[in-house]
Amino acid sequence: MATDHIRYDVLARDALRGVLRRVLTDAAAHGLPGEHHFFITFISKADGVKLSPRLLAQYPEEMTIILQHQFWDLVVTEDRFEVGLSFGGVPERLVVPFHAIKSFFDPSVQFGLQFEPSEAIAETPASPKLPAPAVVAPLPAPAAESSDDKPEPPAGPSEGAEVVRLDRFRKK
Numbered sequence: 001m002a003t004d005h006i007r008y009d010v011l012a013r014d015a016l017r018g019v020l021r022r023v024l025t026d027a028a029a030h031g032l033p034g035e036h037h038f039f040i041t042f043i044s045k046a047d048g049v050k051l052s053p054r055l056l057a058q059y060p061e062e063m064t065i066i067l068q069h070q071f072w073d074l075v076v077t078e079d080r081f082e083v084g085l086s087f088g089g090v091p092e093r094l095v096v097p098f099h100a101i102k103s104f105f106d107p108s109v110q111f112g113l114q115f116e117p118s119e120a121i122a123e124t125p126a127s128p129k130l131p132a133p134a135v136v137a138p139l140p141a142p143a144a145e146s147s148d149d150k151p152e153p154p155a156g157p158s159e160g161a162e163v164v165r166l167d168r169f170r171k172k
Contacts, residue, residue, distance in 0.1 A: 016115075017101075020101065021081075023106075024076045024081050025076045027074060028075060032068070034108065035108040036109070037068035037069075037107070038067045038104060038106055039065075039105040039107065040066075040067065040103070040104055041063070041064040041101070041102045041104075042062065042100040042101045043061070043100050044056055044059050044061060044062055045060070045061075046099065046100035047097070048079075048097035048100065049097065049100050050094065050095035054090075055092060055094075062102060070085070071084060072084040080096060080097040081096055081098075082094065082095045083096075101115060103115065
């Protein structure tokens with residue numbers, strides 16, 4: 001197999017992270033339109049993540065936040081976002097680098113992205129090396145919502161992917 005000197009996997013992953021950056025930038029500037037809201041899961045101990053010791057003790061591996069009605073001071077930069085949220089009535093300020101994000105999901109339109117978990121650990125601003133090839137894929141729509149009308153975060157993408165030749169779809 002030929003060596004990928006262009007690193008399409010890295011380009012695709014960065015482009016999809018750009019989708020997150022754009023969506024969060026728009027939300028910071030204009031608020032969330034319509035019924036849109038976001039589930040964002042990130043690795044708690046990834047480089048650059050800033051959580052209070054209380055939250056880190058509660059979520060030592062990963063944490064999922066929901067940006068919907070009660071968040072404030074959303075600031076988005078090239079490499080991270082910062083947001084104010086309340087946890088158990090206690091206001092907190094979180095800093096989450098984009099490389100720490102494992103998944104993003106907007107249940108209002110059944111759209112999601114999942115990033116390879118090793119990327120959040122392998123990628124650090126001080127580390128110039130490229131991470132191992134990663135799978136970045138839109139998530140399938142989750143099963144029907146639970147009876148209490150709370151959206152469930154999506155399951156991860158299927159383990160394998162099928163390569164399909166375009167000739168299969170051409171009319172003969």
